[in-house]
Amino acid sequence: MIPVLSVQGLKVSFRTDAGMASVLDDVGLTLERGQVLGVVGESGCGKSTLIRAIMGILPGAARVNAGQIVFEGENLLVFTERELNQQIRGSRIGFIPQDPLLSLNPVFKVGSQLLEIMRDHAPPGTSRADHIQRLVSLLRRLQVPGPDNALERYPHQFSGGQRQRLLIAAALACSPGLVIADEPTTALDVTTQHEILLLLRELVDELDISLLFVTHDLGVVAALCDTVCVIYAGQTVESGPVEAVLRAPSHPYTQALLACHPERSVSFTGIGGTVPSPLRMPTGCRFAPRCGYTEPICAVALPIATRRKSGADVRCVHSG
Amino acid sequence: MILRFVLRRCALAVPSLIGLLVLTFVLIRVVPSDPAAAMAGDAATPEQIAQLRHEYGLDRPVWEQFFVYAGKAVRLDFGESAFSHRPVALDIAQRLPATLELTFAAMAISIFLGVPLGVFAALRHNQWPDFALRMVSVLGVAVAAFWVAIMLQLLFAMELGWLPLRGELSVSVPPPVRLSGFLLVDSLLTGRFDAFGDGLAHLVLPAVTLALGGMASIVRFTRAGVLDTLQQDFVTYERAMGYRRMRLIWRYVLRNSVTATITQIGLLFGGLIAGGVVVEAIYDWPGIGSYTVNAILTGDHQVMLAVTLLIGVVYAVVNILTDLVHGLVDPRLMDRS
Ligand SMILES: Nc1ncnc2c1ncn2[C@@H]1O[C@H](COP(=O)(O)OP(=O)(O)OP(=O)(O)O)[C@@H](O)[C@H]1O
Ligand code: SF4
Ligand SMILES: [Mg+2]
Numbered sequence: 001m002i003p004v005l006s007v008q009g010l011k012v013s014f015r016t017d018a019g020m021a022s023v024l025d026d027v028g029l030t031l032e033r034g035q036v037l038g039v040v041g042e043s044g045c046g047k048s049t050l051i052r053a054i055m056g057i058l059p060g061a062a063r064v065n066a067g068q069i070v071f072e073g074e075n076l077l078v079f080t081e082r083e084l085n086q087q088i089r090g091s092r093i094g095f096i097p098q099d100p101l102l103s104l105n106p107v108f109k110v111g112s113q114l115l116e117i118m119r120d121h122a123p124p125g126t127s128r129a130d131h132i133q134r135l136v137s138l139l140r141r142l143q144v145p146g147p148d149n150a151l152e153r154y155p156h157q158f159s160g161g162q163r164q165r166l167l168i169a170a171a172l173a174c175s176p177g178l179v180i181a182d183e184p185t186t187a188l189d190v191t192t193q194h195e196i197l198l199l200l201r202e203l204v205d206e207l208d209i210s211l212l213f214v215t216h217d218l219g220v221v222a223a224l225c226d227t228v229c230v231i232y233a234g235q236t237v238e239s240g241p242v243e244a245v246l247r248a249p250s251h252p253y254t255q256a257l258l259a260c261h262p263e264r265s266v267s268f269t270g271i272g273g274t275v276p277s278p279l280r281m282p283t284g285c286r287f288a289p290r291c292g293y294t295e296p297i298c299a300v301a302l303p304i305a306t307r308r309k310s311g312a313d314v315r316c317v318h319s320g
Numbered sequence: 321m322i323l324r325f326v327l328r329r330c331a332l333a334v335p336s337l338i339g340l341l342v343l344t345f346v347l348i349r350v351v352p353s354d355p356a357a358a359m360a361g362d363a364a365t366p367e368q369i370a371q372l373r374h375e376y377g378l379d380r381p382v383w384e385q386f387f388v389y390a391g392k393a394v395r396l397d398f399g400e401s402a403f404s405h406r407p408v409a410l411d412i413a414q415r416l417p418a419t420l421e422l423t424f425a426a427m428a429i430s431i432f433l434g435v436p437l438g439v440f441a442a443l444r445h446n447q448w449p450d451f452a453l454r455m456v457s458v459l460g461v462a463v464a465a466f467w468v469a470i471m472l473q474l475l476f477a478m479e480l481g482w483l484p485l486r487g488e489l490s491v492s493v494p495p496p497v498r499l500s501g502f503l504l505v506d507s508l509l510t511g512r513f514d515a516f517g518d519g520l521a522h523l524v525l526p527a528v529t530l531a532l533g534g535m536a537s538i539v540r541f542t543r544a545g546v547l548d549t550l551q552q553d554f555v556t557y558e559r560a561m562g563y564r565r566m567r568l569i570w571r572y573v574l575r576n577s578v579t580a581t582i583t584q585i586g587l588l589f590g591g592l593i594a595g596g597v598v599v600e601a602i603y604d605w606p607g608i609g610s611y612t613v614n615a616i617l618t619g620d621h622q623v624m625l626a627v628t629l630l631i632g633v634v635y636a637v638v639n640i641l642t643d644l645v646h647g648l649v650d651p652r653l654m655d656r657s
Contacts (some may be wrong), residue, residue, distance in 0.1 A: 087567075095561055106554075107649060113558075116567070117563070157655075190364060
């Protein structure tokens with residue numbers, strides 16, 4: 001069966017005043033149908049850039065230099081802006097943003113915004129009344145208070161958690177096959193976070209969608225995801241089934257992540273040193289300056305990913 | 321809720337209007353020349369002046385004078401113009417529509433050109449159309465209205481002969497029956513399309529002259545607002561959810577970007593009424609501006625006073641309207657009040 005989403009060898013660079021910054025360099029991931037894939041990495045490692053590349057909304061200064069992004073068998077990189085708008089965004093791929101407080105347009109009613117998405121992306125032949133009905137039933141399912149008149153209200157009349165539910169409803173409105181969520185709970189308090197995560201897991205099983213879930217919280221990965229992809233400095237360093245990667249991490253970076261916070265809520269402050277600048281990446285392994293297992297070869301040659309006994313693909317010369 | 325919002329703003333305007341009354345009252349009393357003497361004219365005898373002084377209450381205690389003054393102002397009783405020998409309020413009522421017509425036309429031009437140009441400049445941020453528009457809008461603010469007026473007259477009226485030089489209506493065209501006082505409105509209401517066309521042609525040059533400065537600042541504020549909005553998270557979100565580009569920009573981005581522009585438009589409106597003085601004088605436009613110039617030249621105190629109060633009231637009304645439009649554009653403001 002073909003995967004819902006497969007990204008191979010993706011390279012993205014930004015034109016900056018200080019030169020070309022290579023932000024993604026050989027990122028790969030695979031998401032199978034009906035599964036949840038967690039993308040984990042420190043702040044600045046390129047998680048949001050990866051998502052923007054998939055949805056074709058990279059800023060003007062960014063270029064995709066290599067790689068392919070295949071969604072349901074189609075290479076998204078050859079789509080025009082217009083084709084992406086008409087066939088992909090909001091319809092076949094739903095998006096849940098990071099900050100629910102800043103992601104809804106403050107001067108339009110919630111209804112105008114959700115209906116704007118359905119207007120262009122709902123199945124042809126459906127009327128505005130159908131769209132309203134669909135949204136109201138989604139809001140009810142998502143436990144938004146007062147679902148019948150929620151569409152008539154403005155974003156500032158909802159709490160952060162409620163707004164995230166509105167955004168989830170927007171993502172699901174046109175029955176997408178894939179939902180991409182960029183740290184959808186980071187801006188929320190712990191209790192609300194937990195509720196939203198439970199809800200997402202239920203919806204994945206209930207609606208037969210696939211979910212790409214970006215986070216820097218390994219606890220969330222353990223609770224929610226089937227597979228995981230660990231990114232360091234714009235490269236996939238370890239990927240595979242969640243049990244394999246979290247129980248027996250092979251890459252020194254994954255090990256360090258787990259070691260500094262075995263439980264929930266990883267802040268990454270525990271790993272010594274800093275992420276290298278995308279303007280000056282080490283020639284060999286990008287983790288070498290911070291790695292406890294460095295061998296002479298590490299500083300010279302970039303390791304390629306190999307399949308380990310655990311079932312994970314790992315980019316490291318160390319046999320770990 | 322909107323009604324409460326408006327009433328609150330009106331109540332807030334009252335103290336500033338009272339302040340204006342006090343200020344103008346003080347100004348009249350400290351003006352060195354004797355107002356009674358000025359009103360009576362050069363040939364008046366001391367008895368006539370004393371008579372006038374009594375008539376206007378200038379021989380009473382100051383606080384009493386103030387209440388008399390304020391009472392008359394509220395009843396729109398500003399006495400007679402020393403120049404036209406008609407009640408000042410009547411003169412103003414007659415001339416105000418021409419000024420408003422000119423002001424509205426200038427506003428419309430500066431908004432309907434300024435806002436799209438501002439959006440365009442923001443979308444072409446740091447490319448040549450943006451630089452060109454920035455140059456032009458700096459010029460628009462810097463260049464004096466009278467210079468623009470004369471250049472336009474020279475080119476379009478004298479050289480090309482496309483548009484009339486001055487006035488509101490050609491002498492050969494009889495004015496339409498006066499209903500609202502607005503020439504263009506009245507000529508449409510009475511089916512006088514000849515007067516409408518002629519009036520419109522007369523309106524073009526003064527309106528364009530008056531519009532330029534305002535348009536320049538509307539371009540700048542709109543550009544800055546759109547650039548700011550484009551950085552917001554919700555724009556990235558709307559793109560990710562496949563909003564069509566045109567609707568995204570002209571509806572969802574624009575409405576978030578015009579807060580500063582609306583404030584600016586409000587300020588402009590008051591400024592246009594005041595700034596119209598020069599333009600009206602040059603184009604011989606029969607409005608408040610040319611009337612005021614006349615009053616200043618002839619030392620007609622009552623007229624100057626009435627016009628000052630009028631401009632104060634216009635500012636207050638425009639402020640209320642500006643707040644209302646802000647509230648309508650951004651529901652968060654309405655809820656906060
Ligand atoms: N417009 C831009 N111009 C230049 N560099 C950029 C730009 N946007 C992002 N970057 C760089 O790309 C890198 C990755 O950024 P990205 O936002 O994808 O990280 P992230 O993993 O999502 O981080 P976070 O967890 O903080 O959201 C960062 O080093 C950042 O400096
Ligand atoms: S390749 Fe070398 S430096 Fe890089 S993670 Fe493995 S052991 Fe560490
Ligand atoms: Mg991010």
